[in-house]
Amino acid sequence: MLSKTSIPKYEKIMRYIKEKISNGEWPIGSKIPSQRQLAKEFNVNRSTVITALEELIADGLLEAQTGVGTIVTNNTWNLLSSSLNWNTHVEAGMLKQSRSTVQEINNSESQQQFIQLSKGELSSDMFPLQKMKDIINKVSNHITPFGYEEPRGYLPLRKAVSAYLHKMNVNVSPSSILIVSGALQALQLVSIGLLQKGSTILLEKPSYLYSLRIFQSAGINLTGMPLAHEGLLAQHLEHVKKKRKEAVLYTNPCFHNPTGTLMSEKRRKSIIETCTKHQIPIIEDDIYRELWFEKAPPLPLKSLDQTGHVLYVGSLSKTLTPGLRIGWIAAPEPVINRLADIKMQIDYGSSSLSQRVAAEWFQSGLYVEHVKKVRENLLERKNVALKLIKQHLEGLATWEEPQGGFFIWIHLLSPISMKSLYARARTQGIILNPGHIYHEQSSRYIRLSYAYASMQDLEIGIRKLGLLIRSLS
Amino acid sequence: MLSKTSIPKYEKIMRYIKEKISNGEWPIGSKIPSQRQLAKEFNVNRSTVITALEELIADGLLEAQTGVGTIVTNNTWNLLSSSLNWNTHVEAGMLKQSRSTVQEINNSESQQQFIQLSKGELSSDMFPLQKMKDIINKVSNHITPFGYEEPRGYLPLRKAVSAYLHKMNVNVSPSSILIVSGALQALQLVSIGLLQKGSTILLEKPSYLYSLRIFQSAGINLTGMPLAHEGLLAQHLEHVKKKRKEAVLYTNPCFHNPTGTLMSEKRRKSIIETCTKHQIPIIEDDIYRELWFEKAPPLPLKSLDQTGHVLYVGSLSKTLTPGLRIGWIAAPEPVINRLADIKMQIDYGSSSLSQRVAAEWFQSGLYVEHVKKVRENLLERKNVALKLIKQHLEGLATWEEPQGGFFIWIHLLSPISMKSLYARARTQGIILNPGHIYHEQSSRYIRLSYAYASMQDLEIGIRKLGLLIRSLS
Ligand SMILES: Cc1ncc(COP(=O)(O)O)c(C=O)c1O
Ligand SMILES: Cc1ncc(COP(=O)(O)O)c(C=O)c1O
Numbered sequence: 001m002l003s004k005t006s007i008p009k010y011e012k013i014m015r016y017i018k019e020k021i022s023n024g025e026w027p028i029g030s031k032i033p034s035q036r037q038l039a040k041e042f043n044v045n046r047s048t049v050i051t052a053l054e055e056l057i058a059d060g061l062l063e064a065q066t067g068v069g070t071i072v073t074n075n076t077w078n079l080l081s082s083s084l085n086w087n088t089h090v091e092a093g094m095l096k097q098s099r100s101t102v103q104e105i106n107n108s109e110s111q112q113q114f115i116q117l118s119k120g121e122l123s124s125d126m127f128p129l130q131k132m133k134d135i136i137n138k139v140s141n142h143i144t145p146f147g148y149e150e151p152r153g154y155l156p157l158r159k160a161v162s163a164y165l166h167k168m169n170v171n172v173s174p175s176s177i178l179i180v181s182g183a184l185q186a187l188q189l190v191s192i193g194l195l196q197k198g199s200t201i202l203l204e205k206p207s208y209l210y211s212l213r214i215f216q217s218a219g220i221n222l223t224g225m226p227l228a229h230e231g232l233l234a235q236h237l238e239h240v241k242k243k244r245k246e247a248v249l250y251t252n253p254c255f256h257n258p259t260g261t262l263m264s265e266k267r268r269k270s271i272i273e274t275c276t277k278h279q280i281p282i283i284e285d286d287i288y289r290e291l292w293f294e295k296a297p298p299l300p301l302k303s304l305d306q307t308g309h310v311l312y313v314g315s316l317s318k319t320l321t322p323g324l325r326i327g328w329i330a331a332p333e334p335v336i337n338r339l340a341d342i343k344m345q346i347d348y349g350s351s352s353l354s355q356r357v358a359a360e361w362f363q364s365g366l367y368v369e370h371v372k373k374v375r376e377n378l379l380e381r382k383n384v385a386l387k388l389i390k391q392h393l394e395g396l397a398t399w400e401e402p403q404g405g406f407f408i409w410i411h412l413l414s415p416i417s418m419k420s421l422y423a424r425a426r427t428q429g430i431i432l433n434p435g436h437i438y439h440e441q442s443s444r445y446i447r448l449s450y451a452y453a454s455m456q457d458l459e460i461g462i463r464k465l466g467l468l469i470r471s472l473s
Numbered sequence: 474m475l476s477k478t479s480i481p482k483y484e485k486i487m488r489y490i491k492e493k494i495s496n497g498e499w500p501i502g503s504k505i506p507s508q509r510q511l512a513k514e515f516n517v518n519r520s521t522v523i524t525a526l527e528e529l530i531a532d533g534l535l536e537a538q539t540g541v542g543t544i545v546t547n548n549t550w551n552l553l554s555s556s557l558n559w560n561t562h563v564e565a566g567m568l569k570q571s572r573s574t575v576q577e578i579n580n581s582e583s584q585q586q587f588i589q590l591s592k593g594e595l596s597s598d599m600f601p602l603q604k605m606k607d608i609i610n611k612v613s614n615h616i617t618p619f620g621y622e623e624p625r626g627y628l629p630l631r632k633a634v635s636a637y638l639h640k641m642n643v644n645v646s647p648s649s650i651l652i653v654s655g656a657l658q659a660l661q662l663v664s665i666g667l668l669q670k671g672s673t674i675l676l677e678k679p680s681y682l683y684s685l686r687i688f689q690s691a692g693i694n695l696t697g698m699p700l701a702h703e704g705l706l707a708q709h710l711e712h713v714k715k716k717r718k719e720a721v722l723y724t725n726p727c728f729h730n731p732t733g734t735l736m737s738e739k740r741r742k743s744i745i746e747t748c749t750k751h752q753i754p755i756i757e758d759d760i761y762r763e764l765w766f767e768k769a770p771p772l773p774l775k776s777l778d779q780t781g782h783v784l785y786v787g788s789l790s791k792t793l794t795p796g797l798r799i800g801w802i803a804a805p806e807p808v809i810n811r812l813a814d815i816k817m818q819i820d821y822g823s824s825s826l827s828q829r830v831a832a833e834w835f836q837s838g839l840y841v842e843h844v845k846k847v848r849e850n851l852l853e854r855k856n857v858a859l860k861l862i863k864q865h866l867e868g869l870a871t872w873e874e875p876q877g878g879f880f881i882w883i884h885l886l887s888p889i890s891m892k893s894l895y896a897r898a899r900t901q902g903i904i905l906n907p908g909h910i911y912h913e914q915s916s917r918y919i920r921l922s923y924a925y926a927s928m929q930d931l932e933i934g935i936r937k938l939g940l941l942i943r944s945l946s
Contacts, residue, residue, distance in 0.1 A: 028781075184821050193568055308499075345687055
């Protein structure tokens with residue numbers, strides 16, 4: 001876009017903006033990037049940007065609106081034609097916008113310059129590059145023409161997932177499995193396929209689900225229940241269920257996002273009993289299960305389920321890579337058929353290539369091998385992070401030692417403005433995940449991920465975090 | 474599942490059913506497969522199946538309900554416990570079930586034994602197997618660790634799509650492009666992200682959109698407009714718009730699904746003018762554009778759009794393979810940002826692997842080369858299909874010669890029961906796409922695809938179709 005001739009710099013900026021406007025990318029009514037951003041992008045002083053904008057304002061193309069920014073008010077070619085205001089549509093639609101913090105975090109997570117203490121993703125050190133290459137090459141060498149898959153997904157992958165689930169006592173055949181594009185899509189399918197407007201999801205408080213808008217947008221109530229040391233308590237469930245008849249339980253029993261909690265075997269049994277007794281279907285989101293440190297977690301709720309109450313969700317995102325976008329749902333066949341039909345209605349199935357590569361990871365046995373390594377690496381990172389936290393946050397916060405997963409849930413002892421903490425950390429190049437994303441009552445918490453940042457970044461990030469908290473207390 | 478020991482056959486069937494019930498795959502209230510299906514699956518006489526079912530009925534596990542079939546009424550382990558009835562949930566949910574014909578077609582399309590005159594997909598002859606292997610290997614050899622992508626999608630792919638769109642005079646930069654998992658997902662994102670309950674989509678009648686439930690489920694009205702020889706007429710638009718204020722136009726101007734119609738240049742200009750004048754946003758679904766026979770279609774509506782009215786949708790599904798699940802949206806930046814946020818809410822982006830492979834198809838120049846071959850092959854198929862149709866359907870139906878795309882829209886001259894035609898064809902191993910899926914007024918039409926079936930199957934299928942129509946007239 002940026003030509004490299006000798007035209008003045010402000011002129012280059014003007015041309016760039018004009019092109020954006022004239023080709024309809026920045027329609028009338030849209031806000032253009034800030035002066036700061038433009039200055040950075042063109043590597044010029046802010047005064048150069050101001051010169052360019054003033055010219056365009058004089059041309060009648062832009063307008064400066066106080067408190068809003070610079071807005072497109074017209075376009076060169078078509079000064080007379082009326083122009084569409086997409087803005088009304090951008091604000092319409094059933095699905096609400098993500099919280100602005102969430103949007104900002106989503107955008108920042110792909111920017112290399114930040115120290116990511118927020119990211120729920122394995123560090124690229126743990127990416128099994130050579131094995132991935134070998135597997136992709138193998139898949140490619142054996143590949144036959146592929147097209148739309150059958151509604152439930154690629155059969156060899158469903159078979160592999162079925163075999164894999166058997167090992168954790170979840171006995172479902174391939175016909176009771178649906179392949180999805182990650183666990184998030186599983187939740188999306190449930191929200192539009194199985195839950196009615198006005199129904200209730202019972203869930204841990206805080207919970208990953210609170211960070212999503214899909215359920216609220218579908219008119220579903222989220223009713224949080226206290227999350228105790230060893231996971232949800234059945235008696236809370238019983239209590240809440242009395243008031244809500246159309247209720248479904250969503251739980252993340254292994255190394256819970258964001259708190260890291262592991263549900264004990266005893267709790268699991270009583271949850272299953274209570275849910276069976278009160279006819280409460282369960283969505284078990286078990287995507288962190290394999291990431292244990294000392295000892296494997298108790299078997300899934302689904303393995304205790306003899307009446308088809310549990311819809312079990314898994315994914316390769318946290319153990320291998322989220323880039324394949326492969327997850328699965330295991331549930332009673334009528335439920336799977338319904339969800340498969342919905343998946344056909346929204347995207348005609350997941351990538352055939354990803355499905356083949358995922359199947360090969362399982363079939364080759366390399367998946368199990370890889371996950372073992374990830375566990376070891378994560379354990380080391382957890383130990384480093386805990387040491388640093390102890391060193392820099394003692395007296396400022398409390399936390400619990402996680403037994404697996406990605407996260408330490410840090411409770412700040414004095415009430416400081418999280419907004420300021422988040423913003424200042426960002427200015428210093430650190431991305432944090434403030435607790436209120438996961439529940440409004442968690443505003444004194446930070447979710448710290450030790451899975452992604454380099455050891456060096458963990459060190460810098462946690463040290464700076466300590467200083468920041470101190471300066472704000 | 475089926476053990477190969479010497480236990481009696483009916484016993485095997487019983488064990489199989491018990492296992493399905495006990496592991497919760499077939500929960501209480503669900504219907505088990507028909508006697509015919511079970512007999513086929515176990516390769517036994519129907520009487521053997523009946524023996525097994527009678528035993529299970531006596532055990533209190535199953536119940537035969539007249540007019541419904543055999544229903545699970547209990548399960549072995551847990552005769553006392555109450556059991557969850559997922560059925561209420563299966564019928565709940567915002568998104569309606571697909572029509573049963575659509576579900577049946579979706580399921581049949583992955584079954585090899587049928588002659589598929591329905592399938593909107595390229596035959597596997599046209600799958601560029603060697604090139605695909607080469608590209609996957611190349612991607613694999615250069616791959617670096619991949620994870621969640623940035624919200625709009627993998628930048629090199631967006632750049633490649635931007636360059637590709639420039640060639641058709643659609644001048645959008647990578648920041649105005651969103652990568653999606655196929656064109657269907659583009660429509661899904663629009664339905665939940667940009668359109669409000671109660672708003673209206675103006676569209677061709679018939680239209681692909683009528684075959685989807687996503688818009689109706691979101692409470693959006695579909696208002697069909699007559700589809701003339703050269704595409705939509707602007708005056709119809711003007712007329713309808715008066716009555717509907719929140720209206721958006723959805724159009725499929727190149728080799729329209731299901732009719733094959735190509736919108737002329739003149740019509741395009743007047744559509745753009747009218748939509749600009751009346752502030753009607755346009756969703757241009759252009760996924761068949763490249764599949765022309767004699768001459769390339771007029772430039773996209775989007776290329777005529779100077780005010781950001783057009784949201785342009787493309788995909789690799791019809792030209793390369795739907796298995797990659799890669800498509801794109803080009804639209805004004807605020808619209809793209811909104812849709813990217815929604816995509817992050819529903820599936821965190823498309824497969825990184827598919828995105829890399831798609832980017833390589835473009836960058837290597839192999840895509841353009843491949844599409845050229847597809848065009849030649851499709852032209853040949855179209856000629857064969859037309860010859861056969863002429864031979865077997867003359868006097869029974871009328872049709873127009875398509876100028877590109879996959880479909881011939883066959884109008885039956887006498888009113889026969891399409892339900893019977895569809896069912897009898899199916900019994901004879903032929904899957905047809907009845908017109909009413911695309912609009913209720915199209916009940917005297919069949920959409921015949923010449924893209925998928927082998928030449929031999931086209932021959933058999935069309936001949937049998939002729940005989941069937943004759944026998945039903
Ligand atoms: C508890 C939980 N469920 C689901 C997801 C979504 O994962 P996926 O990448 O498989 O869609 C996440 C990711 O952050 C998560 O933490
Ligand atoms: C007009 C039209 N739009 C969209 C689609 C969906 O295609 P994709 O595989 O890219 O999601 C189809 C497929 O049948 C179609 O015919």
